[in-house]
Amino acid sequence: MLQPSALACVRARCPLCGPTLLVRLNHSEQGVRCVRCGASAVHLSLGAVLRATCPDLRRRDAYELSARGPLVAWLRREVRSLTLSEYLPDVPAGTVRGGVRSEDVQRLSFADASFDLVTHTEVLEHVPDDRRALAELQRVLRPGGLMLFTVPLHDAGCTRERARRHGDRIEHLLEPAWHTDPLRGGAGILVYRDYGRDLPARVRAAGFGEVALQLPHPPLPWLPPRAVVVARKDLA
Numbered sequence: 207m208l209q210p211s212a213l214a215c216v217r218a219r220c221p222l223c224g225p226t227l228l229v230r231l232n233h234s235e236q237g238v239r240c241v242r243c244g245a246s247a248v249h250l251s252l253g254a255v256l257r258a259t260c261p262d263l264r265r266r267d268a269y270e271l272s273a274r275g276p277l278v279a280w281l282r283r284e285v286r287s288l289t290l291s292e293y294l295p296d297v298p299a300g301t302v303r304g305g306v307r308s309e310d311v312q313r314l315s316f317a318d319a320s321f322d323l324v325t326h327t328e329v330l331e332h333v334p335d336d337r338r339a340l341a342e343l344q345r346v347l348r349p350g351g352l353m354l355f356t357v358p359l360h361d362a363g364c365t366r367e368r369a370r371r372h373g374d375r376i377e378h379l380l381e382p383a384w385h386t387d388p389l390r391g392g393a394g395i396l397v398y399r400d401y402g403r404d405l406p407a408r409v410r411a412a413g414f415g416e417v418a419l420q421l422p423h424p425p426l427p428w429l430p431p432r433a434v435v436v437a438r439k440d441l442a
């Protein structure tokens with residue numbers, strides 16, 4: 207949505223598509239975009255940190271937990287091979303519908319040690335059991351493999367669970383919060399938790415060796431910095 211008072215434009219280098227203009231259409235984080243490739247602030251942050259931490263992208267077999275968009279288009283050009291999936295609840299895991307592979311990150315259908323790189327943006331807060339998801343992502347990474355991801359981070363010491371899943375029933379511990387999902391026609395998807403500063407410890411608990419929060423450099427204009435989690439699976 208365009209807010210005329212927010213309209214601004216600045217020359218920048220997009221980590222995904224090169225020299226470009228960044229435009230601010232409104233005062234929300236979603237209002238900042240690269241005009242050439244359409245990357246959002248989250249994609250720009252992940253791309254910048256990925257370039258800085260992973261200079262050997264061309265030697266990596268990558269898995270991204272979405273099936274389209276500017277980040278997917280960039281990864282397709284940069285990595286050795288790219289596997290994509292979406293969570294399609296009515297499609298069995300590992301099968302393809304409409305060109306999109308269905309996967310539930312809590313029980314992935316991939317063999318152990320299938321990938322050198324895993325990326326996901328704004329996914330984990332929507333997963334009922336994120337510990338199981340992180341353990342699965344660690345399992346499908348090869349030794350020494352990297353996982354980079356973003357979630358909304360809150361200024362709190364501890365992650366706060368907003369909802370719990372009991373089979374098909376959802377228990378709401380706090381007022382339900384929803385994010386819009388373009389793949390489902392803009393329908394809301396439930397936020398299961400608000401991550402706090404204990405996020406790196408949660409990722410380490412899933413079996414990752416090194417875990418750090420990294421900020422994109424140079425920082426994006428107009429916005430507070432968006433931290434990217436960089437997690438490495440141990441070699442042994």
Ligand SMILES: [Zn+2]
Pocket residue numbers: 220221222223224226240241242243244245
């Ligand atoms: Zn771009």
